[in-house]
Amino acid sequence: MKLVPSVDLNDFISGDPIKKQKFVDEIGKAYEDIGFVALKGHFLDDALVENLYKEVKNFFSLPLETKQTYEIPGIGGQRGYVSFGKESAKGKKEGDLKEFWHFGQYVENDAEREAEYPKNVLVEELPEFNNIGKEAYKMLEKTAKYVLRALALHLNLEETYFDQYIHNGNSILRPIHYPPITSEPKEAVRAAAHGDINLITLLMGAQGRGLQVQNHKGEWIDAIAEPDELMINVGDMLSRHTNNKLKSTIHRVINPPKELWGTSRYSIPFFMHPISDMKLNVLKGCIDDNNPKQFDDITAGEFLTERLIELGLIKK
Ligand SMILES: O=C(O)CCC(=O)C(=O)O
Numbered sequence: 333m334k335l336v337p338s339v340d341l342n343d344f345i346s347g348d349p350i351k352k353q354k355f356v357d358e359i360g361k362a363y364e365d366i367g368f369v370a371l372k373g374h375f376l377d378d379a380l381v382e383n384l385y386k387e388v389k390n391f392f393s394l395p396l397e398t399k400q401t402y403e404i405p406g407i408g409g410q411r412g413y414v415s416f417g418k419e420s421a422k423g424k425k426e427g428d429l430k431e432f433w434h435f436g437q438y439v440e441n442d443a444e445r446e447a448e449y450p451k452n453v454l455v456e457e458l459p460e461f462n463n464i465g466k467e468a469y470k471m472l473e474k475t476a477k478y479v480l481r482a483l484a485l486h487l488n489l490e491e492t493y494f495d496q497y498i499h500n501g502n503s504i505l506r507p508i509h510y511p512p513i514t515s516e517p518k519e520a521v522r523a524a525a526h527g528d529i530n531l532i533t534l535l536m537g538a539q540g541r542g543l544q545v546q547n548h549k550g551e552w553i554d555a556i557a558e559p560d561e562l563m564i565n566v567g568d569m570l571s572r573h574t575n576n577k578l579k580s581t582i583h584r585v586i587n588p589p590k591e592l593w594g595t596s597r598y599s600i601p602f603f604m605h606p607i608s609d610m611k612l613n614v615l616k617g618c619i620d621d622n623n624p625k626q627f628d629d630i631t632a633g634e635f636l637t638e639r640l641i642e643l644g645l646i647k648k
């Protein structure tokens with residue numbers, strides 16, 4: 333049984349109103365149910381994906397001392413390198429078995445917003461890593477914009493409702509390396525069960541086994557995408573904003589069986605965040621007698637800070 337539904341973004345941008353509506357209905361239904369889709373027809377071409385993986389592998393292969401020169405204190409790991417074991421899922425004390433990098437927004441024509449965000453960190457040893465990261469960031473952001481337009485229509489909002497909040501938004505592209513496992517990990521896993529913080533997440537690299545999502549019955553389901561698909565899921569910000577009509581599904585990355593401990597896993601999520609002043613207050617259209625308002629009013633900025641403290645990335 334295929335458990336994560338597949339959709340094709342070409343339907344949405346085809347100009348054919350019937351196909352467009354079909355996409356809106358399919359993704360809307362999937363997000364009210366399992367909270368995940370596998371999406372074809374995104375804006376990353378094969379060469380970009382291949383080069384991105386090559387550069388990401390080059391970066392994580394650098395000596396630890398070199399990588400650590402890019403670990404910047406005081407910014408909650410929001411740009412540059414975060415070393416192995418630093419991040420733990422909300423409520424968990426063991427660190428995840430991963431190291432990662434963060435590319436952030438390339439702000440256009442807004443000095444105030446630019447001053448709000450930490451600067452992107454450039455890797456001197458790998459000029460192409462910086463260039464390809466920026467290109468992938470832009471293409472994932474563009475893909476996410478169309479997905480959010482479809483969701484706006486599903487929620488009976490203006491199609492471009494989210495555009496104002498995501499332009500120059502606080503999105504993050506996070507290449508992750510889960511290194512080979514060299515000793516009994518005990519309680520630690522590659523990524524402990526969690527919901528994502530942001531509006532939506534676009535994940536490259538869910539082709540191999542490892543990623544699992546939890547269904548309504550509490551069962552863990554393998555989420556595996558085709559090589560040309562991105563896995564796209566709802567995050568907690570969008571779930572709050574829609575009064576949990578759209579579901580932010582708990583997911584995790586399990587450790588491989590012992591015979592595969594020697595292999596690395598690479599994955600590259602793009603966390604689509606809005607600008608920090610977006611109000612995540614529950615939309616009026618998502619409240620009714622059967623589903624009264626479930627969440628307090630909060631801005632995206634306040635919510636993010638709360639969660640980064642819980643993840644151990646910023647200290648109180
Ligand atoms: O590595 C993966 O496949 C998923 C990672 C993930 O869920 C996350 O970083 O939020």
Ligand SMILES: [Fe+2]
Binds near residue numbers: 526527528583
């Ligand atoms: Fe996640």
